[in-house]
Amino acid sequence: xxxxxxxxxxxxxxxxxxxxxxxxxxxxxxxxxxxxxxxxxxxxxxxxxxxxxxxxxxxxxxxxxxxxxxxxxxxxxxxxxxxxxxxxxxxxxxxxxxxxxxxxxxxxxxxxxxxxxxxxxxxxxxxxxxxxxxxxxxxxxxxxxxxxxxxxxxxxxxxxxxxxxxxxxxxxxxxxxxxxxxxxxxxxxxxxxxxxxxxxxxxxxxxxxxxxxxxxxxxxxxxxxxxxxxxxxxxxxxxxxxxxxxxxxxxxxxxxxxxxxxxxxxxxxxxxxxxxxxxxxxxxx
Numbered sequence: 001x002x003x004x005x006x007x008x009x010x011x012x013x014x015x016x017x018x019x020x021x022x023x024x025x026x027x028x029x030x031x032x033x034x035x036x037x038x039x040x041x042x043x044x045x046x047x048x049x050x051x052x053x054x055x056x057x058x059x060x061x062x063x064x065x066x067x068x069x070x071x072x073x074x075x076x077x078x079x080x081x082x083x084x085x086x087x088x089x090x091x092x093x094x095x096x097x098x099x100x101x102x103x104x105x106x107x108x109x110x111x112x113x114x115x116x117x118x119x120x121x122x123x124x125x126x127x128x129x130x131x132x133x134x135x136x137x138x139x140x141x142x143x144x145x146x147x148x149x150x151x152x153x154x155x156x157x158x159x160x161x162x163x164x165x166x167x168x169x170x171x172x173x174x175x176x177x178x179x180x181x182x183x184x185x186x187x188x189x190x191x192x193x194x195x196x197x198x199x200x201x202x203x204x205x206x207x208x209x210x211x212x213x214x215x216x217x218x219x220x221x222x223x224x225x226x227x228x229x230x231x232x233x234x235x236x237x238x239x240x241x242x243x244x245x246x247x248x249x250x251x252x253x254x255x256x257x258x259x260x261x262x263x264x265x266x267x268x269x270x271x272x273x274x275x276x277x278x279x280x281x282x283x284x285x
Contacts, residue, residue: 001031001032002030002031002032002102002105003032003084003085003086003105003109004032004033004034004082004083004084004085004086005030005032005033005034005084005085005086005087005088005101005105005172006033006034006035006036006079006082006084006086006087006088006175007025007033007034007035007036007087007088007090008036008038008072008075008076008079008087008088008089008090009021009022009035009036009037009038009090009091009092010037010038010040010068010071010072010075010089010091010092011037011038011039011040011042011046011050011092012039012040012041012042012065012071013042013043013044013046014042014044014046014092014093015042015044015045015046015049015050017092017093017219018037018046018050018092019049019050019053019054020095021090021091021092021093021094021095021096022035022037022050022053022054022057024094024095024096025096026054027098028096028098028099028100028101029098029099029102030099030101030102033101034058034079034082034084035054035057035058036057036058036059036060036075036078036079037050037057037058037059037060037092038059038060038062038071038072038074038075038078039059039060039061039062040062040064040065040066040067040071041062041063041064041065041066047059047061058078060074060075060078062074067186067189067190068168068184068188068190068193069183069184069185069186069187069188069193070184070186072089072183072184073183073184073186076175076178076179076183079175080175080179084175085174085175086104086105086108086172086173086174086175087172087173087174087175087178088101088104088170088171088172089168089170089171090169090170090216091168091169091170091218093124093218093219093220094121094124094169094170094216094217094218094219095124095216095217096215096216096217097214097215097216099213099214099215100119100214100215100216101172101214102214103117103119103211103213103214104117104118104119104171104172104211104214105117105172107160107209107211108172108173108174111207111209113205113206113207114206114207114208114209115173115174115177115181115201115204115206115207115208116166116171116172116173116177116197116198116201116206116207116208116209117166117171117172117173117208117209117210117211117214118132118134118135118163118166118167118170118171118172118208118209118210118211119170119171119211119212119214119215119216120132120133120153120157120158120210120211120212120213120214120215120216121133121167121169121170121215121216121217121218122153122215122216122217122218123217123218123220124217124218124219124220125219127217128152128153129150129151129152129153130146130148130149130150130151130152130153130157131146131149131150131169131218131220132146132147132148132149132167132169132218133146133147133148133149133151133157133210133212134146134147134148134161134162134163134164134210135147135163135164135165135166135167135195136163136164137164137165137195137198137199139244139247139248139252139256140252140255140256140259141255141256141259141263142240142244142255142256142259142260143259144165144195144240144243146167147163157212158212159212160209160210160211160212160213161209161210162207162208162209162210163208163209163210164198164199164202164208165194165195165198165199165208166194166197166198166208166210167194168193168194168197169216169218170216171194177201177206181197181200181201181204182200183197184196184197185197187242188239188242188243189235189238189239189242190235190239191235191236191238191239191240192236192238192239192240192242192243193239195243196243196246196247199243199247244256
């Protein structure tokens, strides 16, 4: 039998999304896994609906919305009593391929220098368009970005390779490594805690591996109004400020400040353009 893998799914008033995600998980071919839904104080009857539809799924009910980092840390503490070997953190706004677990676990077994693995992630509403195919962090310019984002899938994105970070949408680690590194930093405001975790892993000389043979589909930023929502943009900026303040030296902070003065207006213009383009195609359809 394969080593036990626990999948942790965080839910906050996302009943319908979570039920769809759980449905896709029922088709997994891996032979030794458990699922935990951490409910972050939902008021939309999520818990009762999940219990009714999926009575074998574990549920941890938190009294309030504690956020991504604290909620997932609580979920990890809950799973420890089952003594799993590996943990997968998975967004509730995802669907998974039936074979997504084994490719994430294998490198953690076979390569001692690898401490974190991440799958290839597609947009759920455009299943051949990439959302994440590894990631880059530039500490001199203050940039964090996904490789391949909004690109059509190709052989270029089908080779396993080291990545600067694993997105919090989905990644796998051994429980031992996650605990030893201290879990998620709960001081982050929803965005940035995943990159922070990866940078801490790399600071100990370990690697993060992008694994394209593991595939999931993502309904991007469903909990905050979509990929281009103002709420998401605000939280991402706050997260980036904290991230680079924590992980850069004085000189890098100076170059980042200059870079952001130039780039932020351009990014805002791009967001406006993408929103207009999206609205145009939605009306046209």
